[in-house]
Amino acid sequence: MGRTWEFLTATRGGARLHWTDWASYGYLFLGVFLMFFPVVWLVLSSFKTEADLQRYPPTFLPYQQQTITLDGHADPLPLFRITGGEHEGMILAQLRRVGLQAQMIDPANPEERLQVSIRDYERLERFSLATENYSDLFGRFNFLLYFWNSTFITVMATLIMLLTNSMAAFALSKYRFRGRTVVLLLVIGTLMIPQTVVLVPLFLIVSELGMFNSLWGVIIPGAATPTGVFLLRQYMLTIPDEILDAARMDKASEWKIYWRIILPLSAPAIAVLAILAIMWRWNDFLWPLIVLTQSENFTLQLALNSFQGELQTQWSSLLAMTVLTLLPIAMVFMFLQKYIATGIASTGGK
Template sequence: MANLWSMLTATRNKGRWDWTDWVSYSYLFLGVFLMFFPVIWLVLSSFKTEADLQRYPPTFLPYQQETVMVEGFDEPLPLFRMTAGDYEGQTLAQLRRVGLQAQMIDPANPAERLRVSIDDREPVQGVALALENYTGLFERFNFLRFFWNSTFITVTATLIMLLVNAMAAFALSKYEFRGRTTVLLLVIGTLMIPQTVVLVPLFLIVSELGMLNSLWGVIIPGAATPTGVFLLRQYMITIPDEILDAARMDKASEWKIFWRIILPLSAPAIAVLAILAIMWRWNDFLWPLIVLTQSENFTLQLALNSFQGELQTDWSSLLAMTVLTLLPIAAVFMFLQKYIATGIASTGGK
C-alpha cells in the first residue's frame, strides 16, 4: 500500500502535487477504466450461464443457482432460501414446480415433501464459472475448424510474406542494377492501392485462379506488402557490404548469403514484420468475407460475425467465442508488446 501511494504521489515537483498532476492522473485512470472495463466485462460475461446473462440489472461476477445432491435423486436439485411462509429462513431443494406452487424437500430430511408458494422463496446463488459456454463451442459448433482455418491462414501467409518481402528487400538494398529506382517507385505505388478499392477485379483474378472458397485465395493476394519491403530494406541497408564480400570470397552462392547471412542479421526487423503480419492476418475481415462463402472455410472472424446474426439470443456461446478469438492476440501482446509498439511506430501501421 505504501508502495502504491508513493507511486501515485511521486511527481516532478518532488512530492508536491499541483492541479495538472491531478488532472493527468484522473485522465489516465479514467482511460484505464474505459479501455479495460469493456474487455473485462466481456470476459466475465462469457462465464455466465444463459439465465444469468438475461438477468437485469446484471451482476458483476457470474452467478449460478446452487444445487445439492439429495439421496434418492439422480440429478442435483436447485436450492432455494425461503423468505416467507411456514418455512421462512430454511434452505430447501426444489423437486418440481407446479404452476405457482413448488414441491420442495429439506435436504437434511428428504423423506418429507413440502408444498410452498413460489413467491415465498428466492434462489440460493453463488459465484460459479459456466465453463459449459466454452466446452459447448467444441461440441455444438465447428469451432476447431474455424480456429484451424485462421491459424493456417495466419501462419502460412506470414511465412510467405516474410520470404517474398525479404527477397525483394535484399535485392533492393544490396544490388546495384538498372531499374532499381523504377522498382522502388512501383513499390511505393502499391501503397496507394489498398485492397478495399480493387475488390471487384481482385475477385475476378482470384476466381480465375481457382482460389475462390479456398484458404489460398485469402493468403496469396496479400502476400506481398509494400510496408514489409520498406521495413526490411531500411534495415538491410545498415548491414555492411563487407560481410557479403567476405562471403563471396568464400564462394558462397547469393542465395546462401541471403539465407545464411542477411536473414539472420535482419532478425529484429523480421520479428517486427512477423508480429504485424500475424496481427493483420488474424484480424483480417473484408477480403476473407468475399472469398470464403462456405462456412467450413470460415475464419474465426467470419464465424463470429455470422453467428452474431444467427445466434442473436445465444450470447453465452457468442461471448465465449469472442474471448477465444481475442486470446491469441492478447497472448502475443503480453509477450511482445515492446516490439509491437516500436514496430507500429516505425512503419505507420499498414
C-alpha cells in the same frame, strides 16, 4: 496511513503533486477502466450459464443456481432461501411457480408441499464457472476447424510474405541495377491500392486461378505488402556493404549471402514484420468474407460473425468463442508488446 500516502504522492523532485498530476492520473485510470473493463466483462460473462446471462441486472461474477435432486423428481430442483413469512430461514426446493405463489418442498421432508410467496424468497447461488460454454465449442460447433483455418492462413501468409518481401528488400537495398528507381516507385504505387478498392477484379483473378473458396485465395493476394518491403529495406540499408564484399571474396553465392548473412542480420526487422503480419492475417475480415463462402472454410473471424446472426439469443457460446479468438492476440500482446509498438510506430500501420 499518512506515511503511505506521503510515499505514494511523492515525486522525484520532492515536491508535492500538482493538480495537473492529479488530473493526469485521473484521466489515465479512466482510460484503464474504459479500455480494459469491456474485455474483463466479456471474459467474466463467458463463464456464465445461459440462464445467468439472461438475468437483469447482471451480476459481476458468474453464479449458478444451486439445485438438489430428490427421489420422485426427475429434474434437479432449484433451491431457495426463505426470507420472510412462516417458513423464514429455511432452505426449500421449488417445484413450480404459479403466479406470485411458489410450490415448494423441504428437502428434509419431501412429502409435504409448502406455499410461499415469491416476494419471500431469494435464489440460493454459488460462484461457479460455466466451463461447458467452452467445451460445447469443441463438441457442437466446429471450433477446432475454424481455429485450424485461421492458423493455417496466418502461418502460411506470414511465411510467404517474409520470404518474398525480404528477397525484394535485399535486391532493392544491396544491388545497383538499372530500373531500381522504377521498382521503388512501383512499390510506393501499391501503397495507394488498398484491397478495399479492387475487390471486384481481385475476385475475378482469384476465381480464375482456382482459389475461390480455398484458403490459398486468402493467403496469396495478401502476401506481398509494400509496407514489408519498405520496413525491411530501410533496415538492410544499414548493413555495411563490406560484409557482402568479404563474403563474395570467399566465393559465397548471392543466394548464400542473402540467407546466411542478410537474413540473420535483419532478424530484428523481420521479427517486427512477422508480428505485424500475424496480427493482420489473424484479424483479417473483408477479403476472407468474399473468398470463403462455405462454412467449412471459415476463419475464426468469419465464424464469429456468422454465428452472431444465427445465435442471436445464444450468447453463452458466442462469448466463449469471442474469448478464444481474442486469446492468441492477447498472449502475443503480453509478451511482445514492445516490439509491436515500435513496429507500428515505424511503419505507420498497414
